[in-house]
Amino acid sequence: xxxxxxxxxxxxxxxxxxxxxxxxxxxxxxxxxxxxxxxxxxxxxxxxxxxxxxxxxxxxxxxxxxxxxxxxxxxxxxxxxxxxxxxxxxxxxxxxxxxxxxxxxxxxxxxxxxxxxxxxxxxxxxxxxxxxxxxxxxxxxxxxxxxxxxxxxxxxxxxxxxxxxxxxxxxxxxxxxxxxxxxxxxxxxxxxxxxxxxxxxxxxxxxxxxxx
Amino acid sequence: xxxxxxxxxxxxxxxxxxxxxxxxxxxxxxxxxxxxxxxxxxxxxxxxxxxxxxxxxxxxxxxxxxxxxxxxxxxxxxxxxxxxxxxxxxxxxxxxxxxxxxxxxxxxxxxxxxxxxxxxxxxxxxxxxxxxxxxxxxxxxxxxxxxxxxxxxxxxxxxxxxxxxxxxxxxxxxxxxxxxxxxxxxxxxxxxxx
Numbered sequence: 408x409x410x411x412x413x414x415x416x417x418x419x420x421x422x423x424x425x426x427x428x429x430x431x432x433x434x435x436x437x438x439x440x441x442x443x444x445x446x447x448x449x450x451x452x453x454x455x456x457x458x459x460x461x462x463x464x465x466x467x468x469x470x471x472x473x474x475x476x477x478x479x480x481x482x483x484x485x486x487x488x489x490x491x492x493x494x495x496x497x498x499x500x501x502x503x504x505x506x507x508x509x510x511x512x513x514x515x516x517x518x519x520x521x522x523x524x525x526x527x528x529x530x531x532x533x534x535x536x537x538x539x540x541x542x543x544x545x546x547x548x549x550x551x552x553x554x555x556x557x558x559x560x561x562x563x564x565x566x567x568x569x570x571x572x573x574x575x576x577x578x579x580x581x582x583x584x585x586x587x588x589x590x591x592x593x594x595x596x597x598x599x600x601x602x603x604x605x606x607x608x609x610x611x612x613x614x615x616x617x618x619x
Numbered sequence: 620x621x622x623x624x625x626x627x628x629x630x631x632x633x634x635x636x637x638x639x640x641x642x643x644x645x646x647x648x649x650x651x652x653x654x655x656x657x658x659x660x661x662x663x664x665x666x667x668x669x670x671x672x673x674x675x676x677x678x679x680x681x682x683x684x685x686x687x688x689x690x691x692x693x694x695x696x697x698x699x700x701x702x703x704x705x706x707x708x709x710x711x712x713x714x715x716x717x718x719x720x721x722x723x724x725x726x727x728x729x730x731x732x733x734x735x736x737x738x739x740x741x742x743x744x745x746x747x748x749x750x751x752x753x754x755x756x757x758x759x760x761x762x763x764x765x766x767x768x769x770x771x772x773x774x775x776x777x778x779x780x781x782x783x784x785x786x787x788x789x790x791x792x793x794x795x796x797x798x799x800x801x802x803x804x805x806x807x808x809x810x811x812x813x
Contacts, residue, residue, distance in 0.1 A: 438650065440643075442643040482728075490698045493694060513742065513745065516694050516737070516741055517644075519698050520698075588801075589641050589642075589801045589805075590801040592798075593797045593801060597790075597791045597792075604786050604787075
């Protein structure tokens with residue numbers, strides 16, 4: 408285990424969350440907020456940042472506490488740590504922008520139940536050093552935010568013809584209303600997964616021909 | 620909200636605002652467990668049961684929190700209750716029916732991180748439902764969740780035999796199916812006004 412860890416450089420630890428193990432597109436974790444609040448780019452960005460903050464802080468605390476938490480009660484402890492930070496985020500967003508708080512609704516509280524955060528705490532932070540856990544959390548958080556933005560931009564552009572609230576496609580554009588509806592979330596995500604699968608396949612095919 | 624009839628709450632939670640297809644709650648088990656029809660039914664049953672218990676507990680806690688005036692403890696106490704309820708249900712099933720326990724396997728503990736359950740507790744508090752209304756809301760949400768799970772499992776079993784391009788296999792085609800189901804369920808929106 409330890410010899411294995413040394414080989415992974417710090418940069419790789421950070422980047423794996425963004426590309427190779429992207430939480431949304433590759434691991435398919437934490438889908439509920441991804442689909443629910445990605446109807447505009449601003450909501451997606453806010454959700455991504457909030458989740459990243461909770462992820463980083465909970466990874467930090469779990470890594471600090473990892474020697475003192477008994478094995479039997481670790482899941483409950485992690486969940487309580489996460490719930491504390493989510494409550495903080497909830498109140499901060501409410502203080503910064505009431506409008507945003509209303510748009511995100513119950514989904515801020517639901518960050519608690521995001522399996523990505525508990526998954527990282529259980530699978531990574533509870534076993535690794537503080538610095539590595541932080542690298543892992545920031546990488547995963549960045550990957551999550553990028554994925555949310557990918558969905559949010561596409562859905563807002565097609566669904567209401569604008570990006571970050573700025574109208575881009577002009578008044579002649581007939582918006583695809585389905586894109587802002589729940590069904591659009593499923594379709595957009597399916598589209599991105601297909602695109603990434605295709606790129607992956609092309610790359611592998613390229614590698615195969617080079618080897619022969 | 621007090622006037623809302625029990626039947627309308629049930630239909631609303633079950634069909635019009637289906638937890639999976641309209642609110643995107645509980646997507647993880649929806650995508651992960653929905654490969655086989657039998658597992659989907661059992662998973663739906665377990666989730667419905669936990670929802671009912673959680674709903675009762677959440678109602679009690681909210682009354683208590685209102686009484687001592689500590690709304691900031693809401694989230695922490697809800698999640699603690701859900702985690703312990705799941706643990707309790709797990710021990711109970713293990714004691715009374717070891718066969719069922721083995722069938723459910725890993726899905727039981729995973730119910731804790733199912734956002735549909737926490738979502739249910741939060742929604743019923745936001746809507747200020749009374750005791751019976753909360754119970755019916757939980758039942759409707761559970762039935763709706765089971766329904767969505769069974770529908771997608773049935774479709775995925777048929778997909779095994781279909782000729783798909785390799786590219787679309789797995790997550791992508793399941794998401795497209797879920798999107799189509801979600802479109803279908805939008806048709807129930809008309810029930811709201813009648």
